[in-house]
Amino acid sequence: MSSESITQQVPSMSRRSRWARVKKSMGEFSLSLYGWGGYFFLYLPIVILVIFSFNDSRSTAQWSGFTFDWYGEMIHDSQIILSLWNSLFVAVISTIISVVIGTLAAMAMERHVFRGKLLMDAVLYLPIIIPDIAMAIMLLIFFDISGIGFEPWKVSLFGIRLAVPYSVIISHVAFNISFVAIVVRARLAQMDRTLEEAAQDLYADTWQTFWKVTLPMMMPGIMGGALLAFTLSLDDFVITFFTSGAGFNTLPVRVFSMIKKGVTPKINAVSSLMLVFSLALIGISLLLRKGGDEEPTIGIGL
Amino acid sequence: MSDGLAVELRQVVKRFGEVTAVESVSLQIQHGEFFSLLGPSGCGKTTTLRLIAGFEMPTSGDIIINGEMQGHLPPYQRPVNTVFQHYALFPHMTVAQNVAFGLEMKKVSKDEITRRVGEALELVHLGKMGSRRPKQLSGGQQQRVALARALVNRPKVLLLDEPLGALDLKLRKAMQGELKALQEQVGITFIYVTHDQEEALTMSDRIAVMSAGHVFQVGFPEDIYENPNTRFVADFIGETNFLHGTVHRRGPLAEIAIAENVILPARWASDELPAGSSATLSIRPEKILIASGDEKPPSDGEFVSVPGQVAEVVYLGTDTRYVVRIVDGVQTVVRVQNLEMGNKRFKVGDAVMLHWRVEHGRILKE
Numbered sequence: 001m002s003s004e005s006i007t008q009q010v011p012s013m014s015r016r017s018r019w020a021r022v023k024k025s026m027g028e029f030s031l032s033l034y035g036w037g038g039y040f041f042l043y044l045p046i047v048i049l050v051i052f053s054f055n056d057s058r059s060t061a062q063w064s065g066f067t068f069d070w071y072g073e074m075i076h077d078s079q080i081i082l083s084l085w086n087s088l089f090v091a092v093i094s095t096i097i098s099v100v101i102g103t104l105a106a107m108a109m110e111r112h113v114f115r116g117k118l119l120m121d122a123v124l125y126l127p128i129i130i131p132d133i134a135m136a137i138m139l140l141i142f143f144d145i146s147g148i149g150f151e152p153w154k155v156s157l158f159g160i161r162l163a164v165p166y167s168v169i170i171s172h173v174a175f176n177i178s179f180v181a182i183v184v185r186a187r188l189a190q191m192d193r194t195l196e197e198a199a200q201d202l203y204a205d206t207w208q209t210f211w212k213v214t215l216p217m218m219m220p221g222i223m224g225g226a227l228l229a230f231t232l233s234l235d236d237f238v239i240t241f242f243t244s245g246a247g248f249n250t251l252p253v254r255v256f257s258m259i260k261k262g263v264t265p266k267i268n269a270v271s272s273l274m275l276v277f278s279l280a281l282i283g284i285s286l287l288l289r290k291g292g293d294e295e296p297t298i299g300i301g302l
Numbered sequence: 303m304s305d306g307l308a309v310e311l312r313q314v315v316k317r318f319g320e321v322t323a324v325e326s327v328s329l330q331i332q333h334g335e336f337f338s339l340l341g342p343s344g345c346g347k348t349t350t351l352r353l354i355a356g357f358e359m360p361t362s363g364d365i366i367i368n369g370e371m372q373g374h375l376p377p378y379q380r381p382v383n384t385v386f387q388h389y390a391l392f393p394h395m396t397v398a399q400n401v402a403f404g405l406e407m408k409k410v411s412k413d414e415i416t417r418r419v420g421e422a423l424e425l426v427h428l429g430k431m432g433s434r435r436p437k438q439l440s441g442g443q444q445q446r447v448a449l450a451r452a453l454v455n456r457p458k459v460l461l462l463d464e465p466l467g468a469l470d471l472k473l474r475k476a477m478q479g480e481l482k483a484l485q486e487q488v489g490i491t492f493i494y495v496t497h498d499q500e501e502a503l504t505m506s507d508r509i510a511v512m513s514a515g516h517v518f519q520v521g522f523p524e525d526i527y528e529n530p531n532t533r534f535v536a537d538f539i540g541e542t543n544f545l546h547g548t549v550h551r552r553g554p555l556a557e558i559a560i561a562e563n564v565i566l567p568a569r570w571a572s573d574e575l576p577a578g579s580s581a582t583l584s585i586r587p588e589k590i591l592i593a594s595g596d597e598k599p600p601s602d603g604e605f606v607s608v609p610g611q612v613a614e615v616v617y618l619g620t621d622t623r624y625v626v627r628i629v630d631g632v633q634t635v636v637r638v639q640n641l642e643m644g645n646k647r648f649k650v651g652d653a654v655m656l657h658w659r660v661e662h663g664r665i666l667k668e
Contacts (some may be wrong), residue, residue: 107355195355198390200377202404202455212403 045273050269053268060263070269080270083254085160090240090250092231093164094172099226101173102180103218110182110188125182127175135175136242143167143243150245166247171243172233179232180225187221227285231278307366308333308459308491309354314363316349323349325515326363331459332492332506333394336485338494338502341512342538350512351461352491356380368458378407383452384461387445387470391436396430397423397447422454425484442473449484458494459491466501478505499539503527511535512564531571533666536584543634545583549575549665558583558665561629566606568663575667582666587637589662592624592647592654599657604662610634612652626649626656 056065096193109117124295143150152163195217199209215222218292237252243255251274258267309331316324324346333339339347352358356377365372377501383404386654391400398419405415410658423429436496445465452460466474482505485492496502502509503523511534515536519526519535530536533544546562552574558564558581568583574651575581591599599605613633614625617640624636636656638647648654 114311117668192388192390194386194388195392196389198375198384198386198392198404200357201355201382201384202451203378204403205376208407213392 010123028233046237046256048075049268050272050275053265053272054266055268058264060265060268070265070275073266074273077266079249079250080254081232082160082162083249083251085157085162086164087234087250087252089155089157089162089164090168090172091230094169094176094233095226095229097169098173098176098180098229099222102177102225102229103184103222105177105181106184106221110185126181128179132236132238136171136239139167139171139174139239140242143170153246165243165245167243167245168248168250171239172236175236175239176229176233179228180222183220183225183228184218187218187224191217223288224285227288231281234274235278306333307331308368309493310336310364310366311350311354311525312364312366314353314365315361316346316352316353316358317361322515324353324360324643327512327515327517327518329444329510329520331491334489334491336465336492336507338484338506338509339494339512340496340502340509340538346515347512348463349432351384351463351493351495354459355382355384355461359426375378381458382461383455383457384463385445385448385452385465387464389436389448391444391447391451393436395435397428397431397434397436397439400418400436400447401432401451401454408455418454419450422450425453425488426450431463436653441469442477445469445477449481453484453488453490457490459493462494464495466498474501481505491600503539511538514525515539528666529571530584530664530666533582533584536571536664540588541635541637543585543587544609544626545585545632545634547583549577549583550580552577555660556665560632564608564629564632566608567660568606568665569661571664571666575665582650584664584666585634585658587623587635588639589658590634590636591657592626592636593636593657594648594656597655605657606608606662606663608656610654610656612648612650612654613647615650626654628656 051102052060052063053070053194054066054068055063056067057071059065073296108114109121114120148166150165150167153164153169154161191214195213196209199213200206204212235252236250237256240250241253241256242252249257251270255267255270258264305340307330309329311327314324314327315322327346327350329337329580339350339523350360353360354367356372356375357373358552363458372380374547391397393401399526401419401422402415404427405418410418419432420429423432426449428446428450431439431447436447445468451627462481467475471523478501481492492511494502494505501654503526506523508520508522511526513534519531521529526535527539530539530542536542537544539611545558545560545566547558547566550557550559554570555567556570556574557565557567559585566583568585571584593599595609599607608628610626610628613627614623616623619640621637621639624638625633626636627633634656
């Protein structure tokens, strides 16, 4: 700003600098237009999706009035409710398992030197890089050949009977470990090692040091990793679809099979609900990040 | 307690792969002593401290604390506590929880913990800060918390790793006095690592000067300053003039020739060297008197007198710093306290006489 006002006061430079200024502001304008255009392109469909979940008609293209009917219908659709519970169950269990394994993997990677560490490092992050479909097919082949996994884990939650194939949980753990490990490792790398030395100096043995100092210090990273894993598990379609066998639906898989029979605003309602849920999780992770402690933590940073 | 030493190091060696950080260090530290490890960065002083704390294990040699061999005991089984350079306060705990940590690990009763934490915080003048988080405190306050957290355990020995290094100059000066007073009050042995010679001189009962993994000299501050036994120590502690020459005559009071007809008597700082071998005479700038040619040195004691020419005069407030050329290529710095107002006695180009007491000149090995 100040440089502009100065150039205005210097007449000999005015012509050249005015053109430079116009060029600069044009550049800034088109850059922001481009930026907003990008956001518009990405988020407009989502906004439309949410709007049409309140549409008082079977159409998802023509607006004919406001209603909550589709949400009501969604709640009373036992198939949807069952698949929602399946999704939550798979997400919770796979998150817990992958948080434990992922955290241990992060500690091993960050703190120890061992034979084949480089290879382990690459393998650990592979699920992030390779396409879902490749991972899905690999897992399917694995379960098929080994013959394990397709039998269901039967549980009863709040009167609803679930039968969740182990294969789905194992698959979700398989890809979630990587994400947890990345987030926890980033946190661990920032951590001051002398804090652990200080604990040992104050008579805490190795275990006490871990529980009293290392773990609490890692906690923001672990929570961030857990939320990420939970969201990814909840949203996953491809891998679940391939590894679930017949008759098992998580919410995204259920939505997919509903679409095959025709798209109604009920699908919009389900999708909107998932959207709200995901946003809430991201919000929580941001809050955790803020409320954690001194250093900024990589929460959901992918 | 059998040998009456707080800490003893016997030929301790520490290697990290190819690199030797500590090379055969032996030290004897008395109970209640304020002992400093002084040296430039990378000299092995922090490694020595970490060996005593148990964060590193010696490659060879023994460490004995309070009469007990430490061997490979982990840090949490040693009767010492450490104040870390950047304090290493636990950010997820309050100040009081930080201070209570060691006592909780030792399973001290709740009531006693509360009492002792209160006392420790009072000791460092932070009585009302117990419920704050370390992040909410200033650097100086964090430093006090680190001290309280260590002292509350009543260790036999307190290890301090450049604890004032992160503070600004003024606060550092204030904390130096406070630390020393605190040490006298609690009577705990302090082993203090620093690269700041002034800090070491002001606070310590004794100092060990280290370089390249070796201990060069151990002694009282005035001993280290007045009687450095090596070139390194003379150079590292304070300012000094080095006059290079050859040994002209041996004997308890040797003579060293720094130019063809400039032969100066001085004491040996170490073992005598044969005549003809090269040596260095070290003389502190403030020990030299600068006078005009006809002025006589004081009549008490034996003086060395050398003529010279003033090459540079710098007024420094408390004193004036002269650079005097003795012969071509041989210069010496003289510091004169400004007892009078503002008048510089000598100008550049003046012919002067330098006098110093024979015992202040020390001959060091090259």
